[in-house]
Structures are given as C-alpha cells and as structure tokens.
Amino acid sequence: xxxxxxxxxxxxxxxxxxxxxxxxxxxxxxxxxxxxxxxxxxxxxxxxxxxxxxxxxxxxxxxxxxxxxxxxxxxxxxxxxxxxxxxxxxxxx
Amino acid sequence: xxxxxxxxxxxxxxxxxxxxxxxxxxxxxxxxxxxxxxxxxxxxxxxxxxxxxxxxxxxxxxxxxxxxxxxxxxxxxxxxxxxxxxxxxxxxxxxxxxxxxxxxxxxxxxxxxxxxxxxxxxxxxxxxxxxxxxxxxxxxxxxxxxxxxxxxxxxxxxxxxxxxxxxxxxxxxxxxxxxxxxxxxxxxxxxxxxxxxxxxxxxxxxxxxxxxxxx
Amino acid sequence: xxxxxxxxxxxxxxxxxxxxxxxxxxxxxxxxxxxxxxxxxxxxxxxxxxxxxxxxxxxxxxxxxxxxxxxxxxxxxxxxxxxxxxxxxxxxxxxxxxxxxxxxxxxxxxxxxxxxxxxxxxxxxxxxxxxxxxxxxxxxxxxxxxxxxxxxxxxxxxxxxxxxxxxxxxxxxxxxxxxxxxxxxxxxxxxxxxxxxxxxxxxxxxxxxxxxxxxxxxxxxxxxxxxxxxxxxxxxxxxxxxxxxxxxxxxxxxxxxxxxxxxxxxxxxxxxxxxxxxxxxxxxxxxxxxxxxxxxxxxxxxxxxxxxxxxxxxxxxxxxxxxxxxxxxxxxxxxxxxxxxxxxxxxxxxxxxxxxxxxxxxxxxxxxxxxxxxxxxxxxxxxxxxxxxxxxxxxxxxxxxxxxxxxxxxxxxxxxxxxxxxxxxxxxxxxxxxxxxxxxxxxxxxxxxxxxxxxxxxxxxxxxxxxxxxxxxxxxxxxxxxxxxxxxxxxxxxxxxxxxxxxxxxxxxxxxxxxxxxxxxxxxxxx
Numbered sequence: 111x112x113x114x115x116x117x118x119x120x121x122x123x124x125x126x127x128x129x130x131x132x133x134x135x136x137x138x139x140x141x142x143x144x145x146x147x148x149x150x151x152x153x154x155x156x157x158x159x160x161x162x163x164x165x166x167x168x169x170x171x172x173x174x175x176x177x178x179x180x181x182x183x184x185x186x187x188x189x190x191x192x193x194x195x196x197x198x199x200x201x202x203x
Numbered sequence: 204x205x206x207x208x209x210x211x212x213x214x215x216x217x218x219x220x221x222x223x224x225x226x227x228x229x230x231x232x233x234x235x236x237x238x239x240x241x242x243x244x245x246x247x248x249x250x251x252x253x254x255x256x257x258x259x260x261x262x263x264x265x266x267x268x269x270x271x272x273x274x275x276x277x278x279x280x281x282x283x284x285x286x287x288x289x290x291x292x293x294x295x296x297x298x299x300x301x302x303x304x305x306x307x308x309x310x311x312x313x314x315x316x317x318x319x320x321x322x323x324x325x326x327x328x329x330x331x332x333x334x335x336x337x338x339x340x341x342x343x344x345x346x347x348x349x350x351x352x353x354x355x356x357x358x359x360x361x362x363x364x365x366x367x368x369x370x371x372x373x374x375x376x377x378x379x380x381x382x383x384x385x386x387x388x389x390x391x392x393x394x395x396x397x398x399x400x401x402x403x404x405x406x407x408x409x410x411x412x413x414x415x416x417x418x
Numbered sequence: 419x420x421x422x423x424x425x426x427x428x429x430x431x432x433x434x435x436x437x438x439x440x441x442x443x444x445x446x447x448x449x450x451x452x453x454x455x456x457x458x459x460x461x462x463x464x465x466x467x468x469x470x471x472x473x474x475x476x477x478x479x480x481x482x483x484x485x486x487x488x489x490x491x492x493x494x495x496x497x498x499x500x501x502x503x504x505x506x507x508x509x510x511x512x513x514x515x516x517x518x519x520x521x522x523x524x525x526x527x528x529x530x531x532x533x534x535x536x537x538x539x540x541x542x543x544x545x546x547x548x549x550x551x552x553x554x555x556x557x558x559x560x561x562x563x564x565x566x567x568x569x570x571x572x573x574x575x576x577x578x579x580x581x582x583x584x585x586x587x588x589x590x591x592x593x594x595x596x597x598x599x600x601x602x603x604x605x606x607x608x609x610x611x612x613x614x615x616x617x618x619x620x621x622x623x624x625x626x627x628x629x630x631x632x633x634x635x636x637x638x639x640x641x642x643x644x645x646x647x648x649x650x651x652x653x654x655x656x657x658x659x660x661x662x663x664x665x666x667x668x669x670x671x672x673x674x675x676x677x678x679x680x681x682x683x684x685x686x687x688x689x690x691x692x693x694x695x696x697x698x699x700x701x702x703x704x705x706x707x708x709x710x711x712x713x714x715x716x717x718x719x720x721x722x723x724x725x726x727x728x729x730x731x732x733x734x735x736x737x738x739x740x741x742x743x744x745x746x747x748x749x750x751x752x753x754x755x756x757x758x759x760x761x762x763x764x765x766x767x768x769x770x771x772x773x774x775x776x777x778x779x780x781x782x783x784x785x786x787x788x789x790x791x792x793x794x795x796x797x798x799x800x801x802x803x804x805x806x807x808x809x810x811x812x813x814x815x816x817x818x819x820x821x822x823x824x825x826x827x828x829x830x831x832x833x834x835x836x837x838x839x840x841x842x843x844x845x846x847x848x849x850x851x852x853x854x855x856x857x858x859x860x861x862x863x864x865x866x867x868x869x870x871x872x873x874x875x876x877x878x879x880x881x882x883x884x885x886x887x888x889x890x891x892x893x894x895x896x897x898x899x900x901x902x903x904x905x906x907x908x909x910x911x912x913x914x915x916x917x918x919x920x921x922x923x924x925x926x927x928x929x930x931x932x933x934x935x936x937x938x939x940x941x942x943x944x945x
Contacts, residue, residue, distance in 0.1 A: 117289070118294045121308045126286040133278050140417035153413035168289040169402045170395075175227060177595060178234040185238035188623050188710060193252060195326070195714070195726065196226030196659045200253050202723035218520040220598065228523050228596040235588045235622055246660055250645055258651055289732035318835045336642030336649070348651040358634070392717065 115173055125167045140156050213386040217254055224394045233396040236402045240366075244407050245358050249274055251414060252356060258348035260348060265352030266418030268333065274416035277320050278408065284313035285405045292398045293379070295391040303352065303394065304381040310401070311374040314367050328353070340367045366404050423829065425925040437760050441928060442524035444530055447825070448509035451619070453499055453507055453538055454894055457811075460494035463487045468849075468883040471876045472641060472867050480928050484866035486567070490651035492543075493572060498539050498577045498812050501668060505621075505673035505918040506531065506586055508817040509614045511825055513590060515919035515926060516608045518935040523592035524855025527585050527642055534582035542575025554864060556665075559646040559657040560814025563638040571641050578633040581627045583671070587621025590614050603936035608917045608941045609685075609698050613678025616702035620667040620709060622672075628664030631657065655721050658822070661884030662713035672707040673773070675701055677744055678691075680766050683820055687763035688755025691942040694747035700739035708737045718789045734784035735838030741777055745770065760778065760913070765816035768843045772808025776801060779854065794864075797857030800850045808846055815839070815893055823912045827925040828904035834896050876877035892938025917941050 136156045140149055166172040171179055209216050211225070219225040255262045291306035328334060330339025334351040344350065377397055380386065386394060426443045426817065436444055466577045470479045479487065480689050510528065514521055522528050545551055545568035553562045553569060562569050594615050597609065607615075634657075638644040646657045673778060685692045712729030714722055757763070779801045783789045792798060822830050852875035857863075868876065911920040918935055919926075 115611040117293055119290070119293070122286060122289050122293065125289075126282065129282045129285075130279065133275070133282065136276055136413055137417065140413060141271070150413075150418070152408075153417060156264055157410050157413055160409050164402050164406055164409070171397055174416060175231070181234045182233070182236050184243065184251065185241040185245070185623065189241060189249070191710060192246065192627065192659075192663055193249040195729075196656065197253055197256065199655075199659070199714070199722050199726040200257065200653070203291055203721065204770060216516060218523075218525070224596065227593050231595060232524060232527075232592050236590055239588075239622055239626040240582055242623055243630045246627045246630045246663075249660075251658060253653070253656060254651070300756050320580075338642060351650040351652060354652075357643055358637060358645060362630075362633075363721075383449075 117167065117169070117170070119169060125163050128163060129160055132156050204216060211390040211392070213389075222389055226390070229392045229396060230399075233399045235305065237399060240403050240407075244359075244362070247306070247355075247362070248410065248414075251355050254348070254351055258346070258351060260380040261344075261346040261348035261352050262418055264344065264346045265351050265356065266416060268328075269356070270301045270327075271319055271417045272356050274412050277317050279414045280313050280316050281405050281408050281412070284310045284317075285402055288401045289314070292391065292395050294397070295394045296385045296388065298388040300384040306395075307374055307377050307381060311371055311378070314371050314374065316365065318368055318371075321360070325357075328357075337416070360410060360415065363407055365375055366407070370380055370397075370401050370404055373400065422925060425740040425923060426928045427827070429494050431929050432845075438529070438682050439500055439520070440529050442510045442514055442522050442525065442528055443825070443926060443930075446507055447512060449502065449507040449535075449806055450530055452532070453502060453514065454897075456494055456498035456539065458894065459655065460491055460499055461588060462889065463491035463494065465887055466493060467588055469865060470539075470827070472880040474870050474873055474876075476484055476867060479866060482552060483754070485554070485864070486550035488553050488864055490573075493542065493551075496555055496668070496672075497542070497576050498535070498703050499511075500502050500672045500814075501583055502535055502579075502586070503672065503810060504679065504817060505590065505614060505617055505671075506535070506582075507814070508610075508679065508821060509586075509590060509675060510619075512557075512817075512821055512919055513593060513611060513614055514597070515824075515922060515930055516611055516917050517594065517597060517602060518918050518931065518937065519586055519593065519597035520895045520929045520931065520934075522589050523597055524589050527589055531582045531585045531589070531785045534578055534585065537576030538575045538580075538582060540575070541578060543577030544577075545571040556661065557632075557652045558661075559635065559638075560648060562591060563644055563906075567821065572637055573632045573635050577629055577636075580629045583621050584629075584636055587618035587625070590618040591622065593671065594618070594677070599935050599937050602850060604694070606937055607699075609681035609692060609695065610675075611703075612680035612699040612702050612746075613674045613681070616706040617671050617674045618701075619706050620671050624664045624667035624671070624710070627660055628668075631660040631664070634660075645670050655717070656718055659713070659722075662716045663710070664760060666716065667706075667709040667714040669802075669805065670705055670809040671799055672676065673715070673813075674705055676769065676810045676816075677702070679813045679817040679820070681744075681770055682915070682917065683762045683816055684751050684767040685697045685942050685944075686913050687758050687760060687766075689758075689944050690751055690755040691940075691944050693750035694743070694746070694944065696869070697743050699746050699852060701743045704740040705737065708740070712737055715784060715789070718786055720887050721759075729787075731784055731786040733804050735781065738777055738781060738784075741773075745774065754860035759836070760819075761830070761832060762816045762820035762841055762913075764839040765812055765819060768839060768846075769809055769812040769816060771843075772804050772812060772846065792857065794862055795857040796853040796861045796863055799863045800853035800857060803846075803850050803853075807852075815842075818897060820913070821919070822900075822917060823907055823909070824922070824924055824926070826901050826904070827906060827908060828900055828902075829907050829912075830900040830904055835893070838889055842893060843889075845882050845885030845887070849879050849886050852876070852878040854883070873911060916943055 136153055139152055215225045250282045271351060287306045287310045291303045295304060305359035333353055335350045340350055426441055470477050470484060548568035551567045551569050553565055553570045557573060634645050644650060644652055646652045646654050648654060681692055681698055712730055712734045714726050716733045720728050783792060785803060819835055856872045856875040861868060910924050910926050922930060
C-alpha cells in the first residue's frame with residue numbers, strides 16, 4: 111500500500127514510553143495520594159488518555175478513514191448510554 | 204474460479220476493485236468487530252460500576268486483596284507487547300517478514316508471561332478460598348458483599364484472559380504466515396488486523412487494572 | 419464470461435459445492451430452507467400451545483410441559499427465524515445485486531454466519547432431549563440460573579446464533595460502505611439497502627450485550643459465579659437491563675428490514691416513485707438510534723425507578739414517529755399509482771394493516787400507567803404478534819414472493835399465492851384480535867389454564883390459529899413446490915422494477931454482473 115503511512119520507530123517508542131509514564135503516574139496517585147472520590151476519576155481520566163494514544167498511534171486511527179473513528183467512538187458512546195441509564199436507575203430506586 | 208486462493212501480495216479478490224480497496228474494507232471489518240468487543244466488555248464494566256456504587260466497602264476490601272504489584276507488572280508487560288506488535292506491523296509494511304516474525308514472537312512471549320502471572324494470581328486466590336462459587340468460597344469477609352466483588356473480578360479478568368489466549372492463537376497463525384513470507388509492502392492486512400485485536404485487548408486491561416487493583 | 423444458460427444454481431453441482439459455497443446467493447438459498455424449517459417447527463409448538471388452550475382445563479400438557487413448549491416456541495421464532503429472517507435470507511440474496519456488487523465484502527464470513535446459525539440452533543434444540551427449558555425465551559434470573567432444565571444448552575445456543583447475527587451485520591455494513599457500484603451514492607441506494615444498513619448497525623452494537631449476558635447465565639450455572647445472584651447482593655433487574663438493551667433493538671432488527679421490503683414492493687407494484695425517499699431512509703436510521711433508548715419499557719413492573727420508567731415511557735412514544743412517517747409515505751406512494759395486486763403486494767398491504775394495529779397498540783404499552791395493567795397479559799402477546807408475525811414475518815413472505823422469480827428462474831402459481839396470503843391474513847387476525855380483548859380484561863400470558871370467562875376468546879383464537887397455520891403451510895408449500903416445478907422463466911424483470919437486481923440475468927450468474935453497472939440516477943425512476 112504505497113500511500114499507507116508507516117509510523118516511524120521513534121513515534122512508536124515515544125508513545126510506548128508515554129504509556130509507561132502514565133501507568134507509573136496512575137499507580138503513584140492511586141497508592142500515595144489521597145483524593146477521596148477524586149482518585150477513581152483521576153485514574154479513569156489517565157486511562158482515557160492512554161487508550162487515546164493507543165487508538166491514535168498504535169492502532170493508526172490518526173490519519174485513518176473517518177468511518178473507523180466513528181465506529182469505535184460510537185461503541186464507547188453506546189456503552190456510556192447503557193452504563194448511565196442502569197446506574198441512574200439503581201440510584202433512583 | 205473465484206474460490207481459488209488469491210495471492211494478495213500481487214492480486215486481489217474478485218469482488219474488490221483493487222488491493223487497497225480490499226485492504227481498507229478488511230480493516231473496517233476489524234474495527235466493527237472491535238466495536239462489538241467494546242460493547243461486550245462495556246456491559247461488564249457497567250455491572251462493575253453499578254455494584255461498586257452500591258457496595259463500595261466490599262470493593263475496597265476486594266481491591267486490597269489483589270496484588271497491585273502483579274497487576275502493574277502485567278500492565279507493563281501488555282503495554283510492551285502492544286509496542287512490539289505495532290513494530291511488527293511496521294516491519295511488515297516495510298516488507299520485512301523476518302523482522303516482523305521476531306517481533307510477533309516477542310509479543311507472544313509477553314502474552315504468555317501475562318497468563319503465567321495471572322495463573323499465580325488466580326491460584327493464590329483459590330488457595331485462600333476466594334473463588335466465589337458456592338462450593339469453593341471459604342473466606343471470612345469483613346464486608347457483606349466481598350463475594351460479589353470476587354465474582355466481578357474473576358469474570359472480567361477471566362474473559363480478558365480468554366481473549367489473551369485467542370490472541371496467542373492468532374499470533375501463531377501470523378508466525379506461520381510470516382515464516383512463509385506471505386506478506387509484503389502491498390499486503391499486510393492480516394498482520395494489521397491481528398494488531399488491532401491485540402491493542403483492544405490491551406485497551407481493556409488499561410481500564411481493568413486501575414478499577415480492580417487500585418481502588 | 420459465463421456460458422449461455424449458466425447461472426449461480428447450475429454452474430457447480432454436488433452437495434459439497436453448496437456446503438462450501440461462498441456465493442451470497444447460494445448462502446441465501448441455504449438460509450431459505452433453514453429458516454423456513456425452523457419456522458415450521460416453531461409453528462408446530464405454537465399449534466400445540468393453542469390446542470392446549472382450547473379448553474380451560476389441562477388437555478394433554480401439564481404446566482411444566484406447557485412452559486417448555488412456550489419457551490421453545492418463543493426462542494425458536496425469535497433467534498432462529500425472525501432475527502436472521504429477512505437480513506440473512508433476502509438481504510443476502512438481494513443486497514449485493516441491488517448495489518451492483520459481485521458479492522458481500524467477506525464471502526467466507528458469510529458462510530460462517532450460516533454455520534453459526536445452524537450450529538447454535540442445533541445446540542439449543544439439543545435441549546429437547548433434556549426435557550427442554552421452561553424459563554420463557556427471556557431467561558429471567560434468578561430462575562434461569564436455578565431452573566433444573568437444559569437452560570445452559572438453549573442459552574449457549576442463542577449465544578452462538580447471536581454471533582451469526584453480528585457477523586452478518588458486520589458484513590453488510592462493510593458491503594454497503596465499500597462495494598456500491600460507481601455512481602451509487604448513499605442517497606441513491608434502494609430503500610431495502612437503507613433498511614439493511616440501519617439493521618446492521620443495531621446488530622453490531624446490540625447483540626454483543628446479549629452475548630455477554632447469556633454467557634453470564636452460563637457462568638452462573640456452570641461455574642457457580644453469579645453476577646445477578648441476589649444472595650450475593652447481585653441485582654436480577656440488572657439482568658433485565660442487559661437483556662432488554664439487546665432485545666429491544668432486536669425487535670427493530672426484526673421489523674426494519676420488513677419495512678425495507680415494503681418500500682420496494684410498494685414502489686414496484688404501484689409503478690411509481692416512492693414518496694419521500696429521504697424521509698424513509700432517515701427514518702430507518704432514526705429507528706435504529708431511538709431503539710437503544712427505550713428498553714426499559716419492558717421493565718415498568720420490574721422494580722426499576724420511577725425516573726427511569728418516565729424517561730423510557732416518553733422515548734418509547736417517540737419511536738413510533740419514524741414508523742408512522744414510513745406508513746404515510748407508503749400510502750402517498752400508492753395514491754394514484756398503477757396498482758397490481760400480485761402476491762407480494764397482497765402480503766405487503768397486509769403488513770401495513772397488521773403493523774398499524776401492532777404499532778398503535780404499542781402506544782398503550784408505552785404509557786407507563788396503562789402498561790402496569792396490561793403487562794404480562796394477552797394484550798402484550800397480541801401486540802408483539804401483530805408486529806412480529808403480522809409485520810416482520812409477513813414482510814419476509816412478501817419479499818420471498820417478490821424475489822422468487824429472480825432467485826429461482828421459475829414462476830410461482832399466482833392465484834394460489836394470493837389465496838395463501840389472504841388465508842394467512844384472515845387466520846392471523848382471527849387468532850390475535852380475541853387476544854387483545856381478553857388481555858385487556860386481565861387474561862395473563864404464559865398460563866396453561868385460565869378462568870372460564872376467557873374460554874370463548876381462547877376458543878376463537880385457537881380456531882384462528884389453525885386457519886393461520888394452514889395458510890402458512892400452503893404459502894410455504896407453493897414456494898418449495900414451484901422452486902422445483904414452477905414454470906421456468908428467464909425474464910429479467912417480471913415485475914417492472916427499477917432497482918439493479920432486475921437488470922441481471924434470471925437467475926443471476928455466479929458473479930452477478932458481466933460488467934459492473936454504473937449508476938446515474940435515483941433508484942425509483944418510473945415513467
């Protein structure tokens with residue numbers, strides 16, 4: 111595929127090291143910094159950044175056909191819908 | 204005849220216009236499949252959050268029983284395997300079947316390492332009576348719903364582990380094809396497809412690790 | 419290039435050439451036999467139920483046996499007939515032809531879909547040897563985790579069949595995105611294709627949630643780890659949330675393709691451009707989206723919160739709007755059209771009548787307050803049979819008769835076809851109108867005996883069901899008999915349709931088109 115973008119080794123490496131750094135950050139803030147309910151929110155926020163890096167770079171979504179982005183993004187939206195409604199049902203009973 | 208095997212390094216299947224057309228279609232198919240994986244695991248994450256909201260103390264007790272160091276090592280192992288898999292795709296795109304093969308082998312070794320660590324985790328839990336079936340539960344819980352936490356833990360990490368196993372099978376398939384030099388600069392769809400699958404497995408663990416081990 | 423007289427049926431011979439085929443048209447024929455076979459089996463259980471219910475006292479089944487027959491009837495019809503139904507059978511045959519493609523995007527996956535369906539069905543039907551399952555097709559926990567019957571087999575079989583549905587949906591989405599002929603923009607696709615598109619979106623997003631829910635029942639039964647187990651603090655209502663998150667979109671997976679068939683048949687048999695093409699196309703997408711927002715209307719009396727119930731109630735009212743839009747557009751298409759009442763058109767007109775009743779009775783159920791009284795009564799049973807039998811299944815038969823000449827290269831007996839359709843319509847309404855009445859008077863569903871005051875309704879319904887069964891058996895007999903013995907035809911366009919499948923050879927050659935067609939206009943350009 112002559113027009114297909116080949117990701118340079120350096121980019122792959124930087125993403126990998128960023129993921130490791132973010133993992134260390136997740137563990138550190140969870141274990142050694144007490145934010146109460148903020149802890150889980152922060153952990154989920156960092157996790158979302160990590161998966162965005164994996165999706166964009168390792169999975170080549172950046173620069174890819176837009177439909178692929180729509181496909182995966184909508185699956186996250188529908189899960190948010192399922193979780194949101196179930197959760198609110200449980201807590202308004 | 205259209206059902207004859209097509210050498211996709213030089214040709215494309217009869218119902219597509221070109222190799223690129225076939226490649227992009229195949230990729231979209233894999234993304235759709237990844238969407239179904241998100242939906243499937245997403246339901247389990249929903250159950251996790253619902254019960255966590257209801258039985259927070261049990262979730263804290265359960266999280267403390269899990270070894271966060273083993274979880275963290277597994278996270279690093281999986282991230283590294285994602286790195287090597289991404290590099291393997293890259294090497295195939297450059298036409299280097301042999302280098303790609305080595306990288307896929309490393310990825311597979313990481314996958315095995317993940318499962319070995321998982322095995323130690325699971326056997327430890329079972330040994331302490333923490334497997335939550337009626338027959339095997341034998342633990343003095345401090346909170347009233349610890350057993351439910353362990354149900355969620357085993358189901359989610361178990362299903363994830365099954366996906367790692369499936370990934371290993373796919374890796375072996377790739378290794379065979381890479382050894383036969385079946386891929387080229389112009390055809391590497393299968394490698395990229397398996398790569399996408401492997402990254403989704405990694406993605407799920409990226410959420411699973413903090414939710415289980417770092418409460 | 420194909421030899422003269424050669425088509426997709428005769429160019430390769432032998433059973434293995436069928437079982438290993440990757441030709442979407444041959445796969446469609448295999449689905450034809452499988453799905454109609456399951457339909458007859460599911461119908462057999464229905465007749466058993468209706469016969470038992472002719473009298474208030476038990477006749478030949480006790481409560482347990484009744485529950486098993488009822489569960490199997492529902493599971494068979496939902497998972498083995500209507501969900502695969504139109505997409506797997508008609509969609510597989512017609513979709514590539516209608517978009518000018520040589521096959522679907524992933525022909526081998528297409529064959530896998532078929533094997534997954536029969537494999538899953540086989541596993542589910544094995545449960546018959548273990549006394550069957552008595553939970554109802556909805557498998558509610560905690561009963562389904564504890565019931566002694568062969569729940570694991572049926573549930574696991576349903577899981578495999580769900581995979582079949584996902585793979586078909588995935589295949590169709592990529593096919594529609596990537597394999598349209600040059601010049602066929604999305605806004606030039608036939609409306610049947612739009613309906614398959616909307617359906618495929620629902621199949622891909624909703625089915626995995628059912629899949630995991632079924633696996634969780636299996637896990638509870640086999641490994642003893644119960645995520646819905648109330649003894650552990652698990653929530654049985656969570657099962658219902660997960661189950662209906664799929665099963666509500668599932669009912670739209672069942673009906674939206676039927677709406678697609680209606681659009682095609684109405685246009686062709688009025689010889690008129692479909693009225694409101696864009697509205698119909700977008701209404702399919704609207705239904706697909708809104709279908710994910712209404713599942714809680716199955717749970718008004720399950721203990722979910724009032725807040726959730728109110729939200730679901732309002733959204734359910736909303737979901738009727740896109741369907742009504744379709745109905746009005748179809749009627750507008752018929753107006754001043756050159757209408758011919760051939761068999762496909764009769765089935766389609768019956769669908770419009772049946773589904774109107776089915777849809778409108780849905781409004782009684784959407785309203786939280788009235789649903790509380792009607793839930794789990796025969797009103798519900800009648801409502802969903804009007805939509806699923808009167809709607810989806812009627813659409814399947816309309817499409818089968820419509821594409822029959824193209825699929826088989828033969829003509830079916832037109833007068834007999836019309837008669838069968840009318841017998842079905844009469845039998846169907848005779849069966850289910852009494853059910854609306856007794857349901858509104860309180861007759862509960864899934865009961866094998868009942869209070870004597872309901873006897874006249876049950877008797878009428880049972881008599882109706884025999885007429886219905888006869889009608890369907892006759893309709894199926896005509897199709898199968900004429901597939902082999904009908905008058906041969908090689909007419910490319912017997913109905914005067916304007917979509918691409920009517921430009922191909924009858925029956926089509928293996929690769930559909932000698933040359934890829936180039937599309938220059940909208941799909942319904944009449945006169």
